[in-house]
Each structure stands twice: as C-alpha cells, then as structure tokens.
Amino acid sequence: MKFSFCPHCGSKLFSKDFGDDKNIPFCANCEMPFFPRSGLCVIVIPVNQNNMIALTRQSYGDISKYVLTAGFIEEGETAENACKRELFEELGLKTVNLTYLASYYYEKSDNLMLGFTAIVKDGDFNFSNEVRDACWVDLNEARKLLKNTTVGRELLNEYINFLKTHNNYC
Numbered sequence: 001m002k003f004s005f006c007p008h009c010g011s012k013l014f015s016k017d018f019g020d021d022k023n024i025p026f027c028a029n030c031e032m033p034f035f036p037r038s039g040l041c042v043i044v045i046p047v048n049q050n051n052m053i054a055l056t057r058q059s060y061g062d063i064s065k066y067v068l069t070a071g072f073i074e075e076g077e078t079a080e081n082a083c084k085r086e087l088f089e090e091l092g093l094k095t096v097n098l099t100y101l102a103s104y105y106y107e108k109s110d111n112l113m114l115g116f117t118a119i120v121k122d123g124d125f126n127f128s129n130e131v132r133d134a135c136w137v138d139l140n141e142a143r144k145l146l147k148n149t150t151v152g153r154e155l156l157n158e159y160i161n162f163l164k165t166h167n168n169y170c
C-alpha cells in the first residue's frame with residue numbers, strides 16, 4: 001500500500017527523498033515519512049509429536065476447503081507471538097517450538113505472509129467461531145488437501161524441503 005494522505009492528521013502527503021529511497025510520501029505537518037507497506041500476516045503448519053499436521057476448515061468463504069492456520073500480526077506483536085496466539089485462538093493448540101520457513105507476498109490482498117511450522121502439544125481441539133472443524137492428517141494427505149491453495153501449498157513444499165535437509169523425511 002502506498003499512502004496519499006497522512007493516516008494521523010489527514011494532510012495530503014508530498015514526495016521526499018530519504019537517502020537512496022526516492023519519492024517517499026511525507027507529511028509536513030507530522031514531519032513523518034510513510035514508506036509503502038503491505039499487511040503483515042503469519043501462516044503456520046501445526047505439527048504434533050506424531051508428525052501429523054492440523055488442517056482447518058473455516059466457518060466462512062469456501063467451507064469445504066482445507067487451509068493452514070493464518071492471521072494478521074497485531075500492532076506491537078512479534079510474528080512468533082502471532083503464530084502462538086492464532087494457534088491457540090483458532091484451534092486451542094499450545095505451541096512448543098516454532099521454525100521460520102519462508103515468506104510469501106499475496107498480491108490479491110497486498111499481504112506479506114510469514115510462513116512458520118510449529119510443533120504443538122497433543123491435545124483436543126478447541127475451535128473459535130472462525131473455525132468450522134479441523135483434522136490431523138499425514139504429510140501425503142496434507143499435500144492432497146492443500147493442492148488448490150496458493151500460499152499453503154508453497155509453504156508445505158518448503159516444509160518438505162526443510163524435513164529433507166534435516167533428514168527427518170519419512
């Protein structure tokens with residue numbers, strides 16, 4: 001997103017150079033530059049101690065489609081905390097360990113999605129209203145169910161590469 005008006009005071013912004021960064025929208029009133037930015041989200045592959053992956057079906061949109069857990073990073077929150085919060089809010093899962101895998105730019109919604117895999121504690125699901133249901137599947141099943149998703153499919157491939165390089169591939 002590129003700003004035209006100041007999000008604080010509403011003044012029209014004008015272009016200013018900041019070192020190598022040319023034509024950055026600047027508010028003369030607040031004396032503040034507004035560098036272009038995208039929405040920041042996390043997307044997580046939740047894996048339990050038996051190497052099973054939790055896939056979710058949401059309560060809205062395409063309710064038949066299985067997806068990974070994802071959500072926006074809140075103001076002042078780290079990406080890691082957003083992953084833990086989303087896993088707990090949406091599925092009731094407690095995170096043991098997080099590994100960052102890759103990031104994806106999703107043009108449709110102008111979001112930068114930070115992709116992680118999370119080792120989660122075994123336990124029963126506890127869904128939020130956003131979630132219709134979820135299931136534990138193995139890697140092959142997850143591959144099939146995520147094949148029509150964009151970021152989910154790519155993140156799963158990244159996870160498979162990660163497992164191969166760590167000699168955990170089964």
Ligand SMILES: [Zn+2]
Nearest residue numbers: 006009027030
């Ligand atoms: Zn301003």
